[in-house]
Amino acid sequence: MSLTGLEPAKTSKGEQTRAVILETALELFRERGYEETTMRAIAERAEVSLGNAYYYFKSKEHLIQAFYSRLQDAHHAASVGILESERDLKPRLLGVMRAMIVTTEPYHRFAGVLFRTAADPESPLNPFSPESEPARRQSIELFTRVVEGSKARVPSDLKQELPYLLWLYHMGVTLFWIHDSSPGTRRTYRLIDRTVDIVVKLISLASNPLMRPLRKAALALVVELRESDS
Amino acid sequence: MSLTGLEPAKTSKGEQTRAVILETALELFRERGYEETTMRAIAERAEVSLGNAYYYFKSKEHLIQAFYSRLQDAHHAASVGILESERDLKPRLLGVMRAMIVTTEPYHRFAGVLFRTAADPESPLNPFSPESEPARRQSIELFTRVVEGSKARVPSDLKQELPYLLWLYHMGVTLFWIHDSSPGTRRTYRLIDRTVDIVVKLISLASNPLMRPLRKAALALVVELRESDS
DNA sequence: GTCTATAACCGGATAGAC
DNA sequence: GTCTATCCGGTTATAGAC
DSSP states (O other): OGGGTOOOOOSHHHHHHHHHHHHHHHHHHHHHOTTTOOHHHHHHHTTSOHHHHHHHOSSHHHHHHHHHHHHHHHHHHHHHHHHHHOOOHHHHHHHHHHHHHHHHGGGHHHHHHHHHHHHOTTSTTOTTSGGGHHHHHHHHHHHHHHHHTSOOOOOHHHHHHHHHHHHHHHHHHHHHHHHOOSGGGHHHHHHHHHHHHHHHHHHHHHTSGGGHHHHHHHHHHHHHHHHHOO | OGGGTOOSOOSHHHHHHHHHHHHHHHHHHHHHOSTTOOHHHHHHHTTSOHHHHHHHOSSHHHHHHHHHHHHHHHHHHHHHHHHHHOOSHHHHHHHHHHHHHHHHGGGHHHHHHHHHHHHOTTSTTOTTSGGGHHHHHHHHHHHHHHHHTSOOOOOHHHHHHHHHHHHHHHHHHHHHHHHOOSGGGHHHHHHHHHHHHHHHHHHHHHTSGGGHHHHHHHHHHHHHHHHHOO
């Protein structure tokens, strides 16, 4: 519960007020962007006092957190279709990556802020922070399904770390997308098409017995990196 | 000029005031961290008025920018030793990477903010932004020297992009370092030791004629990515 | 044109009454 | 749970001295 930033809202009254504030905030973020939206403006349009808005969301950043967890659910929902109908690794990955862009598209403009706060090691929004562990786990879990549900044959040591590696890959694509100002973020779609192809080729290359030593070295490293998150 | 954030300060008097403000700011940042240091506190200790501080630095962020460009010079200076004495690619890269951590160490605490602002697509500090093109070029240039000065044999298509790729690699290491709270950032040093090894192995793997198609595909992609920065 | 200072504005955040 | 009043700090406007 506390994990999704949905702390209060015990009574239905509170739940409702909380929802109104969040909805209004997202609306304003979409309209004018994050920096340009003041807490006062949110409170005003939501018809609550400023103090009340802060009662439900400890800070402006906490509104982002709530938004982020919602986004993730949407991405999940948008991905199930392909995951249920497709067995090949490549189209599975492709589908999930495209679904991500499609669901986040309306918020492209204010995604920059999301990423900025996420990059702060101190921020609870940081994808490597303990606070966001559940969100991270959920996201990685999606990539576990991408791999597990496919008929691709992958050595077990790699298979174990692959979801995490794909999650990292998806973070990189997200970073690119945030900076992508091409119409309809075409460039991001092209990036996905190209990189998914390369990723799949790399997986099959890494699965080659000749690659075993290098693969082992690289995977040992990945495992060690992962220790830092928890 | 405007690029390093060193705009005003034509006269020696102004230059001096400017330097005092920057020095004081960095001192306070080290003492209490970034958020906890107010512009008013900086102005007070530097014995100038608040308005005056803003005359020299358009915003608090611009202080970071000045700091960043200074860091980069220090890294450069700390790297020349190895680059002049060593011909093997691996120790060259290792030396440059270690030099980076050594020079930035004293600012580890407030590096998080640096990175946070750098992650904002709108920020001039963003390493992919046009404003930081000179800084980026300078940094990539360092890796060009790492490659060019070595006796490693690398196919020319890869050799061309390698400095950029190594620069990306160094950004990744930096990201890790920022989150590294182990004593003396030991984990980062270990990461460097391990990844440099892997990177060098990957370069030699990618240089294999059998890898040509995959290498070509990957490099074409890298080139395309680079178009977005300028 | 270079520099310095004072006063105010604006918005995120908090305290405390109801 | 909700409000009003207030604080605090980044930033700006402005006026004037050298």
